[in-house]
Amino acid sequence: MLGRVVYLDNAAATRLDERVLEAVRPYFFDTYAVATSEFGYSQGIEAREALDGAREAIASALGAAPEEFIFTSGSTESSNIALKGVALALDKKKDKHIIVSKIEDFPVLHSSQALEKQGFQVTYLDVDGDGFVDLDKLRDSMTNETILVSIQHANQEIGTIQDIEGIGHICREKGVLFHTDATHTFPWVPLDVKRIPVDLVTVSAHTIHGPKGIGGLYIRQGTQIAKWVDGGFQEFNLRAGLENIAGAVGFAKAVELITPEETKRLQEMRDRLIDRILAEIPNSTLNGHRWRRLPQNANITFHFVEGESMTLHLDMRGFAVSTGSACFSRSLEGSHVIFGIGGDHERTHGSIRFTFGRYNTMEDVDAVVQALAEIVKELRSISPLGKNREKEEG
Template sequence: MKKIYLDNAATTQVDERVSKVVKLYFDEKYGNASSLHIKGQEAKLALEESRHVIAKSIYAKDDEIIFTSGGTESNNLSIKGLAFSNPDKKHIITTKIEHDCVLNACKWFEGRGYEVTYLNVDKEGFIDLDELKSSIRKDTLLVSVIHGNNEIGVIQDLEKIGKICKENHVLFHTDACQSYKKTELDVQKQNLDLVTLNAHKIHGPKGVGALYIKRGIKITPLVHGGGQEKNIRSGTENISGIVGFAEAVRVAKKIDIEKMTKLRDKLINGLEKIKGSQLNGPSGNNRLCNNINFSFEGVEGEAVGGYLDAEGICSSTGSACSSKSLEPSHVLIAIGLKPEQAHGSLRLSLSRFNTEEEIDKTLEVLPKIIEKLRKISPFEKIINRVIK
């Protein structure tokens, strides 16, 4: 059975053009970019060309891009690297809907004499700009706000947040892992100081990401060694991964966004017809073009995912990472869902490789699954009464 892959917020299929260059730099152009011989120089050239591609894509300068092992490292490097460089500033502002790597890095600091403000979000997932403004203090180290949320797809207004940060002389970091190449990201216009990017959400390889660090900002390295990446991130550069990352950026086109948006809206419209269903997160332009998140009354999300899997459709409940725990998603709780609604949530996330036929098939299968699970549910009668 051909699989329908609707879990692209977890990771994506590597584009063929990407695997081709990755293989080339893996098998043949395997040099170390620090070596002076021809193999080394070949690698160095590829490294710098890749850096240029990434920099250009977010309107940054080449020397403002540092390659890392991915989103988690870039987020940790931003928060910890900045904290270690500014020991007097002991206050961090972030939100209640960050990815675990930001939340857990902040929590780590809380146990070490830091204070963290976790900004609230409204029922669609947007932060309150006034709350942000009033939270900024003299000792605020940085404001870290996720650009496009991985679970409910809400896109924060970086330009407005950036303006507030600039006016109040506080640094601004965003985790753009989910939004990169899916919506506008412009470090100048949005006044960004640090931006986390990664490759595997955009059909690139896993294990490679980048951090944009605005010129003049001091970051203490977390990894010491041979001084690669401007001495901020030592270790032999992952050249095959990095060229793959750049290739993924190069081949991502605006038309992909239009395609995903169309499929997303078709899926949302279809699922809204299921009785007792509720879209989580905003609708329209402030939602990631590939994100769909629904709660279905009276059923549990993992069960829905399990039945979908049996039909060859890959989905996710909330965040794939949190499936290791039994707690309801912190993001869904933050937007005001009751735990029982959060348990009943399902995330579908698209890529440019999805087709209209796949969406049709999903819309044919999913309502039947909900119906079947509701028949098993002790709340069947209540559900029928409430949603009629």
């Protein structure tokens, strides 16, 4: 034990960076006015400039023009706007078919289910054992009625990074809009909309040491999309609501602070964790692809033991992680992602996700591996499963 909390759930939420806090402070106490037009009053004009500046910075990190980027309350809302906004705009012209992958995060998956209730047809594409969408299957599942494909950039649980360039080209070829949820990749894994044929991109600040409650959606110029949140004329009349200027400024600052060196550092922690666990803890299986995965994500199943027991033991020792176990979830259902890559109940319940962030160190990696080795051994000793394992464990 390190005598401090080792937080390894950075895919769920991150600690705010102090530099972000400093950047947003003036927008709570000094420039707290609504963003006015350039003919408003001074504080409102300053607020407008701050909002425009933040928009420009984030859009440019995506290779986009500022007018192609709207702020939202986070990735859930962004994906809702992308799917429902496109559906609403296009359902009269075509016969409504949407394609998503089976392992999308809930905003895309549940928006699709909501649209199904409205009469849309949805194809939930299978993925292979590593979590990849098969491009031929994608092409085959497209019909003349297909209006939108939504396939994530990288998976929230197992970290697998999709070939969004390949997917984008197929969509372009067929004249179908393409949305990707880049919540876990932006801006760690480059995504340049000038090079990649993608029409809508969901991003968020909560995964990158920025504030919670601010995210955004890239919408390629000319994309047909209906207004989903009604009210005022904010965000190019696409998303109403008083602008969250402090949030926008914080998001831009958080993006600015991410460097290739940091991505490399996260990747080193990830690799050490994976290598050590697979070498030192028998009967452990990596979920997701070994290399084509998020730099900050590792997801491993420890066979014959259940995830909630592991996370509770880890918590007692000061480590915060999450699990795909049904016992841990609000719906008492095991992870749809691990099932999606062909895992059975046992592989799902015994899976642990580790996600690194700016405040983790190599010392954390070694400490959590040490703790896990002990916990897994102890829980296996009381488990009725996998009784032939003694041989391997010696």
